[in-house]
Amino acid sequence: MCKKLFLLLLTTFSFQLLFAQQNRLAGFPKGSTPKEVGRRLAYHFVDDRHDLYFAQHIHYNEVCTWNGALDYAVKVNDRKLIKLLQDKFEPFFTYEKALLPPMNHVDYNMFGSLALKLYQITKDERYRKMGLQYADTQWELPKNAKREEKAWADKGFSWQTRLWIDDMYMITVVQGEAYKVTGDRKYLDRAAKEMVMYLDELQHPNGLFYHAPDVPFYWARGDGWMAVGMPDLLRIMPQDHKDRPRIMEGYLKMMKSLKSYQRPNGMWNQLIDEPDFWPETSGTAMFTYAFIMGIQQGWLDAAEYAPAARKAWLAMISYIDSRNNVTEVCIGTGKKNDKQYYYDRPRNAGDFHGQAPYLWCAAALSGK
Template sequence: MLKKISLLLLTICSFQLLSAQPNPLTRFPKGSTPKEIGKQLAYHFINGKHELYDRSIHYAEVCTWNGALDYALEVNDKKLIKHLQDKFEPLFTTEKALLPPMNHVDYNMFGSLALKLYQITKDERYKKMGLEYADTQWTLPANAKPEQKSWADKGYSWQTRLWIDDMYMITVVQGEAYKVTGDKKYLDRAAKEMVMYLDELQRPNGLFYHAPDVHYYWARGDGWMAVGMPNLLRMMPDDHKDRPRIMEGYLKMMKSLKNYQQPSGMWNQLIDEPTFWAETSGTAMFTYAFIVGVQEGWLDAAEYAPAARKAWLAMIPYIDQRNNVTEVCIGTGKKNDKQHYNNRPRNAGDLHGQAPYLWCAAALLGE
C-alpha cells in the first residue's frame, strides 16, 4: 500500500513539474519579444513606398500589409490599424491605378487585404472590392486560353498553374472571402485546389521541388505551401471531406522540415543543402507553420515548440538597425542549376522577408 502511495505521489509531482515548465513559445528575452519585433516591422512598413509589380501593388506588399494588420489586432494597436487604413484609402481614389488587375493568381490575392480590412472596419467598400477579386479567380474570362478553360471545366481556378506559390496566393483570398461571407463555396474552392496541388507536387519526403522540371527544394517556394496549409486547416471544420488529405500533407512536410533545420535554428536557401546560406524568408515561413501547428495541437509541442523558439531567436539578429530583414533571397524564377540558387542576390528590407516575420510575431502573440 505504501509503495502504491509513493508511486502515486511521484506521478503527481512529475506531472506538476512538467506543467510548471515554461512554454517555449513565450517569455522571450528583451529585444526579441514578438511584441517588440512586430511593432518595429509594422511601423516601418507604414512609411514605406508601395512595391510595384507591373505597375500595380506587389503581392509581397499585400502579404506584409496583412501581417501588420494581424499584429495590430493581436496587440489592439488602434493607432497602427488607422495608419494601415490610411495607407489603403488612396487606392479607392488617387492611387486606383495601382490596384492589381484581376487576371493572375499573384494579382487576385490582393483581395485578401481588402477582405481583412472589411472584417476590422465593416466598411462595405472593402467587402465589395475583396469579393470581386475572390470571385474573378473562378470566373473564366472570355479570352481564356484552352489550358485555363480546361482547369475551369474541372472545377479549379482558371488561374491554376501548378506553381507551389499558388497555395498561398489562391487560398488566402478564398479563405478571407469565406470568413467574410460564411459561404462554404470559398472554402471548398481552396480545399479542392490544395488537395490537387498536394497530389501533383508533393514529393515522398514531404517537400516540393521548385518546379516539376527543376528538382531543387528552394526555401521560399516551399514556404508558401508551409504557410498555406495550416492557414487553410484552421478554417476547415473537422468533418470537411478534404481536411484529412491536407492534414496528411502538412504533417508530412513539417516532419521533413524539422529534420532539415540547421543547428543555428535557420533553414538554408536550398533546404537540403547544408553548405548553402541561411535564408530568412523561408525560415520565417517554416517557423510560422511550426508555431501554428503547436498552438492548434497538430504538432507535438515537446518536439516542435523548442524548434520554433530556436528559429525565432535565430531570425532576430538578421533585422538591421533600419528594421529591415536582411538575407532575403530576391524573387527567383526556376532554373535547373544548383549554383543559380546559391548565387541569388540577397536584399535587405525585401517585403518577401518582412511579411513572414510579421506573421510569426502575430502568431506568437496569439498563443
C-alpha cells in the same frame, strides 16, 4: 463517473494542454519578444513605399506584409497602427486606384485578401465589395481564356491554376478570407479542392516540393508558400470537411521533413537540403510560422516542435538590421535547373518577401 463530469474534465485537460503548448513559445528575452519585433516591423511598413510590378501595380509581397502588419496590430490591439494601415489603403479608392492589380492572375487576385481583412476589422462595405471581386474573378473564366485555362475551369478548379507551389498561398489566402467574410462554403471548398490537387500532384515522398516539376531543387521560399498555406487553410476548415484529412496528412508530412533539415543555428538554407548553402530568412520565417500554427492548434507535439520554433525565432531576430529591415532575403526568383543559380541569387534587406513572414510569426506569437 457521470458523462457530464467526464466531458468537463476532458475539456479542462484539453485547455490546460493547449496552454502548456503555447507557453513553450513565450518568455523571450527583451529585444526579441514578438510584440517588440512586430512593432518595429509593422511601423516600418507604414512608412515604406509601395512595391510595384513594373511600376504599375501593387506587388503581392507588399500585400503579404500589409496582411501581417494588420494581423499583428489586431493581436496586440494597437488601434493607432490599425488606423495607419487603413489610411495607407484609402488612396486606392481615389488617386491611387490605378495601382490596384488587375483581376487576371493568381499573384494579382490575392490582393483581395487585404481588402477582406480590412473589412473584418472595419465593417466598411467598400472593402468587402472590392475583396469579393478579386475572390470571385479567380473562378470566373474570362472570355479570352486560353485552352489550358478553360480545361482547369471545366474540372472545377480556378482558371488561374498553374501547378506552381506559390499558388497554394496566393489562391487559398483570398478564398479563405472570402469564406471568413461571407460564411459561404464555396470559397472554402474551392481552396481545399485546389490544395488537395496540388498535394497529390507536387508533394514528394519526403514531404517537400520542387521549385518546379522540371527543376529538382527544394527552394526554401517556394516550399514556404506551401508550408504557410496548409495551416492557414486547416485553421478555418470544419473538422468534418472531406478534404481536411488529406491536407492534414500533407501538412504533417512536410513539418516532419522540415524539422529534420533545420540547421543547428535554427535557420533553414536557401536550398533546404543543401548544408553548404546560406541561411535564407524568408523561407526560415515561413517554416517557423508553420511550426507555430501547428503547436498552437495542437497538431504538432509541442515537446518536439516548440524548441525548434523557438530556436528559429531567436535566430531570425539577429537578421533584422538597425533600420528594421530583414536581411538575407532572396530576391524574387524564377525557376532554373541549375543549382549554382540558387546559390548566386542576390539578397535584399527590407524585401517584403522577408518582412511579411516575420510579421506573421510576430502576430502568431503575440498572445490572444
